Amino acid sequence: MDAIRIRSLAKRYAGKRAVDGFDMTVPQGAIYGFVGKNGAGKSTVMKMIAGLATLSGGEIALFGNTANLTTGRSGGVQRVGALIENPGLLPHMNAFDTMMAQALALGVADPKPVCHALLDQVGLGGTGRKKTSGFSLGMKQRLGLALALIGGPDLLLLDEPLNGLDPEGARAMRNYLVQLNQQRGITIVVSSHVLDQLERMCTHYGVIASGHMVREMTAEQVQAECGDSLTVRTADTAAALAILEDRLPVNPANPVRFAAEPDGSITIFGGFDAAEVSRILHETNQTVLELSTKSHDMEDYFVTLMEDARTEGSR
Template sequence: MNAIDIRGLTKRYGKTFAVDHLNMRVVSGDIYGFVGKNGAGKSTTMKMIAGLTTPTSGELALFNSVSAGQGRAGSFSAAPSRIGALIEEPGVMPNFSAGENLMMKALAMGVVRPRKQVVELLQLVGLEAAGSRKVKKFSQGMKQRLGLALALVGSPDLLLLDEPFNGMDPETTRDLRRALVRLNQERGVTIVISSHVLDQLMRVCTRFGVIAAGRMVREFTDEELHATCGSSVRVRTADPARALAILEERLAGATFRMEPDQAIVVSGGARSAAASFGGASTDPAASGAPSVEDVSRILHEADQVVLELSVLERDIEDYFVELMDGGASAAPGPSPVDRR
């Protein structure tokens, strides 16, 4: 089931399109990284998902229940109680303590055993020692953590987090990242994270969507990202068809792609390509892809004439930047042959 299914969603302010016919799909159980430049439309999209802003047009379905369409606010049905959101600034009452902020929301939502949930949430976000302190004395990072705890009141099935790592030191960021993974894996919470901190998203997300100028450029899984950016071997021979058949037979589990100039690109299977943020793996063998030596030896033993042999790498950060700029050259085009 899809937690979020968006089709043609649009939000217009006067003549300006903040979100322009956006399509987006978040599968239940995803940790979805929502990536884009400032002003790309991320926060506006998340506000429409949370029911805080009415779309101009389009359709937005949450848990298979249509909640907006054709420029009017629809009925969320049971969806609001299933959504927790931290969008832009945490909505806290500064003259009350962290525990009191959480208790007030828990009581307003009719949470069963609210005190127990407040204690659990303070522990989850690492504020158990500061639960009795007034929020106005909190640092920005502490307010962010309290905002996350408030979003989790009522045990939502879908969590929307807009730049959740803002103002946090490295240790707190690591703890928050681990808490999000636990929520996803142990409680099955679907999480959408909008962030500019790409290396943090790379550590937790199972699926990504890149938005530019209000439109979705591309959606892809973590496995697809690593397959695209992982190290691979490019070889061109005098007999491409024969060379491809030989490599497919000898390198079981590898992925093969024939390029327009008849060169063969050999990479590791799906997730085995260990591309990393800031650069792909320099050693294809370490990433699960066959090494240059493997490919050369196999073709030499089969008496194939090798005209070109090289290692291909693609930097993940550069790939995201290309997509955020519109993605014209970032997404790989169709190939005549694409086999496994």
């Protein structure tokens, strides 16, 4: 069963569509990195999933329960914990009182030990009577996560939870999220501009641009497409491509993929061996004009996907 299944989702504000024709699938047990530029629609989608905003169209199913189009709430929304945009904190209350207010509102049994345990887990157990108005942004983010975990959700929606955290705090937050996923089986959807942190924990990704889902993929697919590529340019592109497709060894774990470029070159992705490519071309008497390796990183890859989607959408 998928934790989240969205089809043709739409959201209009004052007649303008912030989200339109949006599809999304989050497998149960995944850590799903939700990637997009500011204003792309990430927060809007998360609000609709959490039942905090109504749908203008489409369908959301949480753990197989479909959302009501009028209210935006599904039978699975009670299994959701959310930290979207800024955590709603009362500035005159301390962390423990804030947690207790949330726990009592949700009807949590024996709430005091639950609240103390969650505050300890997010690193706020020692804040005592300090009011949340004096919290740093990172402390507010950690308290927001603790609030989202009250009630024992099966799905966490986290919008930029690493904001305001120093490298050590970001690492601790990341490790805690992985622990929640692996030990408690919580499905997590997390958006962040800190892509190297997502890379360390996500099992799946979705890229959104201008309210549309550009592409969904597994971490393995991203890794394969973000790895090194080999550019090959010969005197006869068609012949070289046919030879390489026929003679390069097959690696099922990391298959080789070819792309014929508009400039007449060939780009090779996946489990290629540059020395083997060179040997094959030499043995088959191909005139090699260029043979060069290029490295790609995740940020470049996602930015390219978003830019291509924006260019295509403006046509």
